[in-house]
Amino acid sequence: MNRLLTILILSLLCSGLYAQTPACCTSATRSFAAFASDKSFNSQHEIPLPYRHNSDIGKDITFPVEDGQAAHAYELRAQKPSPLWLFVFHEWWGLNDHIKKEAEKLYKDLGGKVNVLALDLYDRQVATTREEAAQLMQSAQEARIRSIIRGAAQYAGKKAHIATIGWCFGGGWSMQAALMLGKQAHACIIYYGMPEQNIEKLKSLRAPVLGIFATQDRWINPEVVKAFEQAMKAAGKALEVYSYDADHAFANPSNPHYQSEATAQAYDKTLKFLQRHLLGKD
Structure with a gap:
């Protein structure tokens, strides 16, 4: 049943893949949000351990x-x-303290040379149960999120060189942000979020992409990853993919059993990807 659901959603998303025409109606982000109606998808996400980030x-x-x-x-x-x-870009729980911790870890490991901005796509709403997270992800308004991303780009400034990174729900938005940012996008990292499959949209992508996926993932599964690789190749875009023998959400910052x-x-x-494409280090 889960496999059939994935195939159905992917077929809707990729209806124009080989003909190189835009998908008719379902965006990549809405396709991913639809997984929240799948109880097995929800149960795959471990409840975050209590954590208070002080900085x-x-x-x-x-x-x-x-x-x-x-x-x-x-x-x-x-x-x-x-x-x-x-x-x-946070996962489906929202901008919780686990994401703030991960943002600070990235900041420090990049030597304090990069401004790090963890965006809140839920407008200060944070889920503590799977039911709350599913509701927040499904009710998130794409127009509002895109407005937030444009506002963040304006906040960073016209001369900003921007990289994006996200997990799960945020993984898909990391890629959508890179598409939106145009020439300001210098790197995009997507952790098992729904990748963009539309070749015409991908042709506008200016940033190289690093895709981190899990071979046991029943939703962003190997078939989805393969279709993404084919679409990126057809669009002539740079992509590195690494798939691990793991399950969905294996690297989520709030996952107590990662x-x-x-x-x-x-x-x-x-x-290494950020150092190479954002910091310019070999």
Whole structure:
């Protein structure tokens, strides 16, 4: 049943894949949100352990958005003025303290040379149960999220060089943000989120992409990954893919039972990718 659901959603998403025409109606992000109606998908996400993030360098901020409702984010400013930015996209739980911790880890491991902005796509709503997370992910408005991303780009400035990273729900939005950012996008990292499959949309992508996937994932499964690789190749875009013998959400920052070895390997690939494409280090 799960396999049939995945195939159905993927067929809707990729209806124009080989003909190189736009998918008719279902966006990649809405296709992923539809998984929340699958109880087995929901049960795959471990309830986050209680955690309170305290920081001397990170802070909660707001910034203006075109729709008039200010957006919320967690920000870590580079030690010296820098045009380099990393936009962090939370998983389906929302911008909780686990995501703030991961944002700060990335900030420190990048040497404090990059401004890190963890965007809140749920407008200060944070789930603590699977039911709440499913509801938040399904009710998230694409127009609002895109407004938040545009507002974040304006906040970073026209000269900003931006990389994106996200897990699960945020993985798909990491890729959508890279598409939206145009020439300002310098790197995109997607952890088992729904990738964009539409070749015409992918042709506008300016950033190289790193895809981290799990071979046991029943939703963003090997068939989805293969279709993504084919679409990126057809669009002539740079893609690195690493698939681990793990299940969906294996590296989620809030997962109390994450798979440490696979997570460590994926994180090493992530850092090297950011250092190469954002910091310009070989």
